[in-house]
Amino acid sequence: MARTSVKPTYHCTECGWTTVRWVGRCGECQTWGSVVEHGAPKLTSVKSSVPMSKAIPIGQVDADAATRTLTGVGELDRVLGDGLVPGAVVLLAGEPGVGKSTLLLEVAARWAKAGRKTLYVTGEESAAQVRLRAGRTDALADQLYLAAENDLSTVLGHIEEVAPSLMVLDSVQTVGTAEADGSPGGVTQVREVTGALVRVAKRRGMAVVIVGHVTKDGSIAGPRMLEHLVDVVLAFEGDRHSGFRMVRATKNRFGPADEVGCFEMGEHGIVEVPDPSGLFTSRHDEPVPGTCVTVTMEGRRPLLAELQALVAPSPLQSPRRTTHGVDSSRLAMVLAVLERRARIPLYNRDVYVSTVGGAKVNDPSADLAQAVAVASAALNTGVLGRVIAIGEVGLAGELRRVPGTDRRLSEAARLGFDTALVPAESSRAADRMPRVSHGIRVISAATITQALDALDLRRSRAAD
Template sequence: MAKRKSKFICQECGYESAKWMGKCPGCGVWNKMTEEIEKPANSRRGAFAHTQETTIRAKATPIPKIETVNEPRIYTEMKELNRVLGGGVVRGSLVLIGGDPGIGKSTLLLQVSSQLSNKQHSVLYISGEESIRQTKLRADRLNISSEHLLVYAETSLEEISQTIDEVKPEFVIIDSIQTIYHPEVTSAPGSVSQVRECTAELMRIGKTKGIAIFIVGHVTKEGSIAGPRLLEHMVDTVLYFEGERHHTYRILRAVKNRFGSTNEMGIFEMKELGLEEVANPSEIFLEERSQGAAGSTVVASMEGTRPVLVEIQALISPTSFGNPRRMATGIDHNRVPLLMAVLEKRVGMLLQNQDAYLKVAGGVKLDEPAIDLAVAVSIASSFRDKPTRATDCIIGEVGLTGEIRRVSRIEQRVQEAAKLGFERIILPANNLSGWTGPKNVQLIGVHSVSEALEAALGG
């Protein structure tokens, strides 16, 4: 009998080593190297060998001779989900949904399963964390009942594959990938090897049979999806379900999408009967805005293909330490000292002895350069203790020389601000050429930070 070889794999990044190490050389995390039995190459032909033997070998084909079929996407009743997915569910796609425990991932997918089954689509909901009775109790709370929605409680990938062959569903929900195990992999469920092999097998099933598969993934304490980074590279779409467990609003964000725009965002509200989509998220983010408060500005930010108006708050106060603090929530913290340096150098504000705290209200994360001018005006407003107008919206990118650079999709941003009743919009002067804004909105073009502060704060 041949000696069984083992290897050590990091459970955070998937780094492999022949011997155990306390600190992973790949990601630098301590005490994450676990031992796994290394299987010989010919042992892969086991439980799933029959599926590989019956498949026809593909041939290389010249691209002009490839026939394409434009299959329409399948729409759910959730317009927010359709937008995040790029216009609906694509057949044969593999979608990964990650989020904190208890945030509502299972509720969202169970509601989507009900909507698809009500349209006469067969859906197989595979639960690895709950029994079928527990899933039925949750479905009863959501008033879900459909003959085309099948519930199956199983964790073995071999049994799941055989059930898919028997049922032949159009959609499959896996809740969750960390509980599914491959019978030919010796490591425990949820390990790097198990997650990688199970996802690869599910991807093969979905692509060869045209089944859209949704996979639920847990997240780590840092907020990233548990398992190797390879998991996100393998799937077609990666969605993050974000929000505070003690608040009702949830944000579904696409960070990867092969069939649509990335950074698309959908807003939901958790209620007793499940998740309800929010048609106008800008109103939600601005409904609690204080009137006449210094350090508050509104910016029209693009989230994927949709403009969203959010409030940026700044608090500038004298520091009591040798080094002033710079803290930011919802925006890149590296941009805060950069914009404060521009205000010091180009405008003459003495901010080197001031603590700066910035926040995007509503829990939204903004990462586009068009918010620079709104951040700079918020800092100046708090420092001078001069409030901005409640009907002002500020858009623009700030350069290191203090110039205001043009931004993309300015027409959509202005139209969204006008729809919510904003009367003045401060924007880059270069964006004013070639189009005319709404009649009830005053457009103020600025070339520098000094001009923007003059328009927003009166000097």
């Protein structure tokens, strides 16, 4: 009797998609390099085993075992939710050169200076290179241990020997293990390394911070499961041409998942910026056409941002629409509303819109400020006084209320602005605010046309 052989199948480690032959890219989730060979499934019976520890009522669980500890870096503690929880695994991802290693070396040093053992494992640099950077940024501490390793078993050996309360791994893509297939940085390797670190962190009550790389489109490199394994996912953002940096929480099991921390990269390392609003605005002695200030919400933090616009006659059949720091598709919508609803001709003009200080403004509440800046530039008329504009613009030309108006106006009043232009449906809430008594005047408008008329942008003005 001929023996029938079972052909191997291939499945995606990300989504479970199966195929009869190997392919380089998953046909379901479109992930590269995630399809691996899988033998014929075997049916096995699952037997129960005696648990190592008995389940207890939740009220009897010791809550003190999860007491937070401050890292010493205030802006990072703000994002984490007042410090690190013992046994927490944090993934910090960002583009190359943004300052991930510099920030985490500072965190490790401050943790160690508080008398707590800290292990810093680097797989991208030598120990001497890290020591050189630590000397430049004043990140030397007696309780800070340094190891340059690329093997997971050796890293786990360092953990057993040093017994740290905090470990930093820079980065997970450079560490490999013989227990998994593929080379370091591959899907299987990254999942195995991260899983091992999560297990040892929970067992020892040790906080772990892992550095992760990002792909060309800005997403975290490696399997999607990587973000599910860890407790906290932080995104480190910044522009190479600007020293301003932001740490943004996208997942946090122990705190808010919408908080941001602000930093500035300098010659001597990275420093905290507890009040970053002044970085994104500029001072003008007299009204300048094409400028308007808005207040965006980065997590729960209000930040002032100045939008600048330049409108010029275009010699091209298709006028330019150039943006920096704002969403180009949202600007296109605002321009269409201005031309259709406010009767401002822009079809034959080049429009340039940019933010001050390299800020990135994606909040819909900045629509009104964009419209005011573009209209001011097109009409060659400056906005009189210290005015901020907050509101979302609809396709019908109406102004919509945005969340957090109270906090936005409070921040504007604190920084010396005396007038706020808000949607009409926000005015009632604004009138109840104590910021009005502090000198800020609230102007309400129901449509974009009313907003431009309230600021008197259509007044005649000679060309410069």
